[in-house]
Amino acid sequence: MTTTPASDSFAAGPSGRVVVVTGAARGIGRAIAERFVADGDRVATIYRGGDLPKGVEGYVADITDTAAVDAAFTAIEADLGPVEVLVANAGVTKDQLLMRMSDEDFESVVNVNLTGTFRCVRRASKGMIRARKGRIVLVGSIVGLSGGTGQVNYSSSKAALVGMARSISRELGARGITANVVAPGYVETDMTAALPENVREGYLKTIPAARFAATDEIASVVSFVASEAAGYVTGAVIPVDGGLGMGH
Template identity: 75%
Template structure:
């Protein structure tokens, strides 16, 4: 009789969905799961994808489209066992200039879009009595940032979501955690004036920006079997900037 390996071991690749894997942190996370031998897919809007990642196109603001994208992925790879909710947008402007639309659209993508994904995958996870959910927040959600009232609100709300999911579904073998990156060394930060970069780095105890791979490593850990007793936690990857707030 052949013994079946537990989900998440090296013997049985899991189905992992990383939303927004076409660029930035999401891309690095997807690449890391591919390298680990997992079956990786993404829901995204446009752009090229890393090698080995199955893509399904959908807008996070459209519940029917999100559900259809997950159905497409499941038909190809099987039930989703790991969700990394990473897709997000910014519409930065000072509070007094921020329109209702600026506020609502950021929350619809970053917060409600995440809810749509979590709601969809947990149905299968409950049946399987196994699941790993990782919500990508930001140090801004806990630390605050001028000009980002909408973004900070959307990212801080993910903490309450993760802890509520943990209380609802923790007994079903499902964990839900938050990873909160700080400033990341990307094309966007590289384009900042050197004086601005130096100012940001001076506020970070580590004295540097993170590499996207460092965020991906934290995500991989909390989605692993080694982290099966960690749920409802916020894991900062910010070089000490937010000090866990």
């Protein structure tokens, strides 16, 4: 595990909360990290590489490696202070139809999206328990609730985050720690921008809002769930999907 500071934004001294957002180099994670920086928090990311937003400190580690995760959190705590907010956003996809999906396709996605999240939550919760306060936000997906063709691995990993958040809520709620799932629908990212136009149009027809979300719309909901104002919200699944998943 190596650390790669992205800026000298903390040189003036500590302010705000210490927030860790996994996978903040791009997409939804990047927008979430930028939102916390704008909110005045001290933001770090555990990530695999890439350019980071201004004001975000980077700690390169593989979340499938327990020792690397623990070392990254130890470094963050030494540099910035106790972690008060964790946003577990890092995830991967390996879409394939069920009959063609290999063991490796399934296990590798679950190891990042579910077990990797568990590793981060377990380590972050240690300081939160001592402080008797904390916010844990798991970034799920609407397909974790509704399912998705060719996504048995991905949707299973995201569905499991609901049970994780609710178990954490029951276990740690009395210590002032909340755990919730924010479940985005289709979001304007590099991945969705690369979809063929006919595929995009097919998805849009299923969304009552008739558009994809902007990444900052996901970030604003995460910001609220992580705020003091949401202190009585825990064990919840909050869809941000333009109405796509109504009824699930």
